[in-house]
Amino acid sequence: MNGDNHADLLQPPSNVEHAVSERTASHYTPLPTYRLPKGEHRHYQQQYADMYFARLAQLKPAVEQIASEAWADFEIGGETASRKDRVLDVREGELCWIAGTLYMEMPLKPNVLEDIGKEHWIAAPPPRVKYDTGGGLGGDSERGAHAGGGKGLAGAQIMLEDESGRLRLTGGYLSGGLLVTGAIVAVMGTENSDGDFEVLDLRVPDLPRQPSRWETEDGEAALQGKSVTTKRPISGKVAIISGLGVSGVEGDTLLLDLLLEYLLGESADPASQEQAASISRLIIAGNSLSHSSPIPSREELAAAAKKGGRKTYGYDSASYNAAPTDHLDQWLATLLPSIPITLLPGEQDPTSTSLPQQPIHAAMFPHSRAYMNPPTGPEGPGWFDSTTNPAEFSADGWRFLGTGGQPVDDVYKYLPDCEERLEMMEAMLRWRLTAPTAPTAPDTLWCYPFQDGDQFVMKECPHVFLVGNQPKFETAVVEGPLGQQVRVLAVPRFKETGELVLLDCETLVPEVVRFEVFDEG
Amino acid sequence: MPPKRKSSGPRAVPTRTPSNPQSTLSFHGKQNKVTKPGVAPATKQTKKDPALLEDIARSEIKTEETPDPEQPTTAETAITQQTDAEAKPLALPTQHPGANPDEILGGRAQESDLGATGGKAATGWLADEEALARSVTESQIKLYWRQKESPRLAPRVHQEGMTVYEKVLREWGMSGQFGPCIGIARLKRWKRANGLGLKPPVEVLAVLLREMEGGNGKGQRAYVDELMSSRFVET
Secondary structure, rough: OOOOHHHHHHHOOOOOOOOOOOOOOOOOOEOOOOOOHHHHOOOOOOOOHHHHHHHHHHHHHHHHHHHHHHHHEEEOOOOEEEEOHHHHHEEOOOOOEEEEEEEEEEEOOOOOOHHHHOOOOOOOOOOOOOOOOOOOOOOOHHHHHHHHHHHHHHEEEEEEEEEEEEEEEEHHHHOHHHHHHEEEEEEEEEEEOOEEEEEEEOOOOOOOOOOOOOOHHHHHHOOOOOOOOOOOOOOOOOEEEEOOOEEEHHHHHHHHHHHHHHOOOOOOOOOHHHHOEEEEEEEEEEOOOOOOOOOOOOOHHHHHHHHOOOOOOOOOOOOOOOHHHHHHHHHHHHHOOOOHHHHHHHHOOOOOOOEEEEEOOHHHHHOHHHHHHOOOOOOOOOOOOEEOEEEEEEEEEEEEEEEOOOOHHHHHHOOOOOOHHHHHHHHHHHOOOOOOOOOOOOOOOOOOOOOOOOOOOOOOOOEEEEEEEEEEEEEEEEOOOOOOOEEEEEEHHHHHHEEEEEEEOOOOEEEEEEOOOEEEE | OOOOOOOOOOOOOOOOOOOOOOOOOOOOOOOOOOOOOOOOOOOOOOOHHHHHHHHHHHHOOOOOOOOOOOOHHHHHHHHHHHHHHHHHOOOOOOOOOOOOOOOOOOOOOOOOOOOOOOOOOOOOOOHHHHHHHHHHOOOOOHHHHEEEEEEEEOOOOOOOOOOOHHHHHHHHHHHHHOOOOOOOHHHHHHHHHHHHOOOHHHHHHHHHHHHHHOOOHHHEEOOHHHHHOOOOOOO
């Protein structure tokens, strides 16, 4: 570099032509894994039993293979563990192992039958932070879970079920592991005199096969008959952000403007601008709008009723405020000419409330729409990709799996003593149930009733698993039994923390850029 | 408000009598109400928790008009749609009499096979199951059924008047290892079980294909599905 960077800024105007840095190109292939059919082809008359059946049928072979390898030569008191086909085939005193779906019955978990019974009599309880007796109410801080201590699972019953029936599990082993409803596990132990199964060991399906880098692109090129390029340009970085929380109020524009200037390379010194030029894509992982879910929450309904007058059920056109979407659209439209954007919807965004959330419709973005592919045009990634939540895509050769945070938040509610979100994400990867049925769907997480079983389980291990709307930034690398390596990223909410995550696509190492506004008041 | 008309006056048409004035347009009034009727506000201002107010709960309960028993339910239409979707790759004659809406509307856009419910190949077959199933003979089907019946000590009751095909299909629905049979067409269930590697018997597929060829499109819904979702018609 020639001279001090700051000296470059403080200069009288000159005729020197400054080189304009170019942004690194982004190679992007979205996978339509979570798109649901539109209109009348989407059916809701099927039951959720299909989902549980298909999940068990898909994961049972994998978990049984792992279990048989682990317990093939296991002996206690001269007895080896035998495999039982059905959960109800266990006999008292016999050491055996079985595989099935976990079901946790927790007293504070929302139960639809109780809701129907109670709905006309008492008010619903406030939302809980955790679903166990030690967890405390939503008003308490997260310390409430720790206040319960080791008795967090008191009152909860853990059962293993498959097509034949259910079996209750007991044993000290269970309090150590992460257990949520819907995970497929294999347990080894014996039945005691109460009829409960005492667990000695537990196995999960673990990570599936991981594709190599550029495999998606090479595979597609091979299918289309094109030659497979072996030389790929050096990839840049991917910027990941989540929880923009645009609410139309003037107060939140300053942070967004700072972010905008940084990404466009308009701010700071040339070194930072070079860094910004290496950012090839922006991924917005959920909750871009702060309040736009179509279903009003209980508090909103109560406020509307309190104001008296007409109670409008659902959508009230008189109270629609276009400012947040307009603001977000303008912000995106300013950014789009320079950088491609992938937008995932979140819990508070105006799209479907059950997973998999479908892409935010182009009608919400009158200005940014110009950068999307027209609906009658060719299928393919547009410059601006409004995609599903969860989303699977291949950026710069790496397979990304992104969610807006709802699966992890739901798993969080099940685990009484665990505050480590990274552990939960790792567990979700090892259960092979990351999204959309992040094991707790459809039990406590709203989900589309899949019938075919295609998209429940993770068939191929991603390289990057990013989860948005988390309280703070965390990252780790999860390793699998066949040498898979997954970079797990918990992306914090931008509105609260002002942090932007930059993921280097050559090394998959993340770094954080923080934007702060100093309040003089 | 529309302008007031004078039925009497110099320009009044003599054939119209004052008692039978010209028909007017009206944008107000009870018949033309466009918005939903609102809930009357509570006359007493109570300090109760709004969530406890029964108004909220009660106003949402509307009596629905009694459904027309002649029209198919959503479950039935869904199964019919599934049957049609499965029938298309089989190149069978369509079983629906009457107009085909596709032809009237000039075709429809290509359904994408990709995505969350499109799954693997568009047709759902893994290999040549269809050809295998068509090559299964009647005697093979009867042999299969005899093998199913032989372990039983007593014959099945209440199944005397049923054909072998119907018995095979009912047994197919009752086999729990292939998944729930409610809410899914029989052929789709077979394909799903095949796709998950559960090895459903090919004789069942043969029976299903013969049933569809025979023009019995209604046979795709499991019998227990019809029982569970039967509507109670008040007499």
